[in-house]
Amino acid sequence: MAEHIVPTRVYYTIFAILMLCTYLTVRIAFFDLGPLNVVAALTIAVLKATLVVLFFMHVKYSTKLTWAVVLGSVFWLGILLALTMSDYLTRAWRTYG
Amino acid sequence: MTTALVPARHYLNDGYGIKSWLLTRDHKRIALLYLAGVTFFFFIGGAFAVLIRLELATPVGDLVSDETYNKLFTMHGVMMVFFFLIPAIPSVLGNFLVPIMIGAKDLAFPKLNLASWYIYMLGAAFTTYAIVTGGLDTGWTFYTPFSTVASTSAVIPAALGIFITGFSSILTGLNFIVTIHRMRAPGMTWFRLPLFIWSHYATSLIMVLGTPVLAITILLVAAERVFHFGFFDPAVGGDPVLFQHLFWFYSHPAVYIMILPAMGVISELIAAFCRKPVYGYPFVAFASLAIAVLGFLVWAHHMFVAGISVYAAMIFSILSFLVAIPSAVKVFNWTATMYKGSVSWQTPMLYAIGFIGLFTIGGLTGLFLAAVGLDIHVTDTYFIVAHFHYIMVGGTIMAYLGGLHYWWPKISGRLYNEWLAKVSALVIFVGFNLTFFPQFILGYLGMPRRYHAYPPEFQVLNVLSSAGASILGVGYLLPMMYLTWSLRYGRLASANPWGAVGLEWNTTSPPPTANFAEPPEVTWEAYDYGSPAVVEHV
Numbered sequence: 001m002a003e004h005i006v007p008t009r010v011y012y013t014i015f016a017i018l019m020l021c022t023y024l025t026v027r028i029a030f031f032d033l034g035p036l037n038v039v040a041a042l043t044i045a046v047l048k049a050t051l052v053v054l055f056f057m058h059v060k061y062s063t064k065l066t067w068a069v070v071l072g073s074v075f076w077l078g079i080l081l082a083l084t085m086s087d088y089l090t091r092a093w094r095t096y097g
Numbered sequence: 098m099t100t101a102l103v104p105a106r107h108y109l110n111d112g113y114g115i116k117s118w119l120l121t122r123d124h125k126r127i128a129l130l131y132l133a134g135v136t137f138f139f140f141i142g143g144a145f146a147v148l149i150r151l152e153l154a155t156p157v158g159d160l161v162s163d164e165t166y167n168k169l170f171t172m173h174g175v176m177m178v179f180f181f182l183i184p185a186i187p188s189v190l191g192n193f194l195v196p197i198m199i200g201a202k203d204l205a206f207p208k209l210n211l212a213s214w215y216i217y218m219l220g221a222a223f224t225t226y227a228i229v230t231g232g233l234d235t236g237w238t239f240y241t242p243f244s245t246v247a248s249t250s251a252v253i254p255a256a257l258g259i260f261i262t263g264f265s266s267i268l269t270g271l272n273f274i275v276t277i278h279r280m281r282a283p284g285m286t287w288f289r290l291p292l293f294i295w296s297h298y299a300t301s302l303i304m305v306l307g308t309p310v311l312a313i314t315i316l317l318v319a320a321e322r323v324f325h326f327g328f329f330d331p332a333v334g335g336d337p338v339l340f341q342h343l344f345w346f347y348s349h350p351a352v353y354i355m356i357l358p359a360m361g362v363i364s365e366l367i368a369a370f371c372r373k374p375v376y377g378y379p380f381v382a383f384a385s386l387a388i389a390v391l392g393f394l395v396w397a398h399h400m401f402v403a404g405i406s407v408y409a410a411m412i413f414s415i416l417s418f419l420v421a422i423p424s425a426v427k428v429f430n431w432t433a434t435m436y437k438g439s440v441s442w443q444t445p446m447l448y449a450i451g452f453i454g455l456f457t458i459g460g461l462t463g464l465f466l467a468a469v470g471l472d473i474h475v476t477d478t479y480f481i482v483a484h485f486h487y488i489m490v491g492g493t494i495m496a497y498l499g500g501l502h503y504w505w506p507k508i509s510g511r512l513y514n515e516w517l518a519k520v521s522a523l524v525i526f527v528g529f530n531l532t533f534f535p536q537f538i539l540g541y542l543g544m545p546r547r548y549h550a551y552p553p554e555f556q557v558l559n560v561l562s563s564a565g566a567s568i569l570g571v572g573y574l575l576p577m578m579y580l581t582w583s584l585r586y587g588r589l590a591s592a593n594p595w596g597a598v599g600l601e602w603n604t605t606s607p608p609p610t611a612n613f614a615e616p617p618e619v620t621w622e623a624y625d626y627g628s629p630a631v632v633e634h635v
Contacts, residue, residue: 065278076306079393084342087397087409 004061014055021048103510103589107607122207123610128193129508130214135185136577138221142176143573145169150532150566153559158549166549167234168250174237179259180221182493183351186358187304188217188269190500191297193508195273197601197608198291200282200617205275206268213268220262227255236547238348241329241340245321252322256315263312266354270304273297282600284619288382291599291623292375295382296361299389303350303357307393311347314340338403345396353392355489356456357385359496360427363449366499367431369597370446371438374624377430384423391420401472410469417467424460428453443595444518448499451526455491459484462537477547480540483533491529498525498576505580506594510607511587517579525572531565598624 021044028040054060059070108125118126148169152160161169192210196203204210227233233255235244244252277298281290317328318340327333329340368375375381397405397413431453440446462484466472475481506512535558540546544555551559593602598621604613621628 073306076393080310080343080346083394083397083409083412084339084346086412087338087342087405090406090408 004058006055006058006061010055014051017051018048103607104605104609106609107510107605108610109510109607111610120211122203122211124192124196124204124207124210125508125608125610125612127210127214128189128191131184131188131192131217134214134218134221135181135189138176138180139185139573140577142173142181143570145173145176146566147570149173150563152549153551154563156551156553156556156559161549163549164234165232167236167547168232170547171233171236172228175224175233175255175259177489178237178351179262180217180224182355182489183266184217184269185355185497186362186493186500187273187297187300187354188213188265190362190497190504191273191300191358192269194504194601195276195294195297196280197604197612198294198599199277199280199285200600200613200619201276201280202611202613204272205280206272209268210272213265213272216268217262217265220258220260220265222258223254223261224258227251227258230254238344239315239318239340240344241318241321241337244318245329253319256319260312260315260319263308263315266304267308270301270308273301274305277301282617282619285600286619288379289619289621289623290382291361292364292378292381292385293358293361296357296364296385299385300354300357302386302389303354303392307347307350307354310343311351314343314347317343338400338405341400341403342397345399346393349396349399350389350392352485352488353388355493357388359452359456359493360385362496362500362503363431363452364427365599366445366449366503367434368624368626369503369595369599370443370449371435371440372626373434373438374622374626375430376433376436377426378623380426381430384426387423388420391416391423395420395467398467398472401469402476414467414469418464421460421464421467428457428460444515444522445499445503447519447522447526448495448502451522452492452495452499455487455495455526455529459487459491462487475540477545478540479536479544479546482546483536483540486533486536491533495525495529498522501576501580503595504601505583506590507601507606507608509580509584509587510590511583512590512594513583513587514579517575521572521575521579524568524575528565528568528570528572532562532569533565535559535561535565598626 025041025044028037028044033040053070059066108123111123112121118130121127121130148161149166152158152166152169158166192204228251231251233248233252234250235248235252239252239256244256277290277294317326320326321328321330321335325333327335329335329337331337364375364381395413395417397409398417401410401413431449462480465475466481466484502513502518539555539558539562542555544551590606592605594606595602600613600617600619601608603617
């Protein structure tokens, strides 16, 4: 399979965006956004992870099978989060004991 | 039936000396390295079980102290689950057979395969270090906050051992997935694959998707213990139940890592010894995938009394019941395969029949545990212990031994003593039931697990259980002895001693290093015992 050649410009740009996001994460940590603290931090983290997967791991230029593997993994993470939250978000309703 | 005897060159004599084994990239030799490893840790885990059953022969704690007892059942669980049950069938039988069954020369990544074995042994070394330097007393489940705050035992080396060995599992799974996708012989379509391959494919998906979660969780336990981070400590905003969610997200599917390959073995055995294609092949194949997927949706049935919400408990209860459907599909289809089959009662078939009965009991008692009300009654009692031993020992080990006997002529090129093998299969079946059936009753009557003493009225059933364990122990030692004996003194095996269908029987016993003299081409359907072309081929 022919390897897709990515210009170094792309890598430097992505690296710069990742650094900027890291800076943002640190800056935001100094503001109390209430319940949005976690949302803000996780949003930036997900954005960073997506960039790494797409560009540094070459998924953007990969086959459909690779995409299926990536999306499958994300879906499985979704199962872990969704079913765990089915407990945490409904605990106030009633628990045993 | 093919009568070719041992070829001049085969994988066992293609290179001599310790180096030729420790640096091998041949999947068959690596399978034998795993066989040595898992057998060793099986007997270590078994030794702990012997001490547990000896202690429980009397109601008072008179053989070991309560603290030592805690360590015994923990180390029994850790050794058996992580270093025997999880790797046993995939790493030994799977490693040996997956490439041969699909007509490939080797796995896709032979060096990675060898690395997997080294990683497994490194993980085992860490855990063994934990055992010899004081042991571990957290239970194999590492529940917080006991494991992070209270336990004074060797939690960190044991946890690191399990963390490390997890990578062996991930790499093996990855290797199988790529091999099955990319290296099938011409004509070996997805629906001509043996069901052993389908089940290993499903198992590999669980290994790859689930094991990283366990690795991270165990690492968090170690980090919390050392640095007091507070992931699971309520005093600093953590939650001990979060540990259980993360742990069981892997560890419930881990049960399917143990049982799915076992089901693959049983499909092969039933077809071969009934001389029939497996009834409803596509349903059995897709049932493997369904079990792999549904297995990820049920974990919190281990946590009904841990403080999870009623709403979540109901969701997990319903989802847990769903797993029974593909499991039942398999059991019914194996039974239907036997119907009007030309059944021959050789040793592997005895194990297969034993598996079906014991797995059915284990599976049906699993339904008790999916029902929230009944689960609360039997949680943390011997009912649970009996249930999971029916699945893991009655299921996985029966299938592992059945598979080992079935493919032993292929692996070693030798035949074992059939009479002794039948006797030991029977001894194991009787010993197993005598050990674990009384535990269902004990648990239902309220005897809790993980205590070294119990009320005197439970003694009769406990003595029965301990007596059964000694019979079971003899049953496990017998194959160890006659299989080892057969390596030197057993009669030479033909290429296809069972007259079975499948690519592994189309090569010599033992196979050459490259598996086949010529690259095979598949022109027949799976288990096509009725077809004249296949009969002629066999």
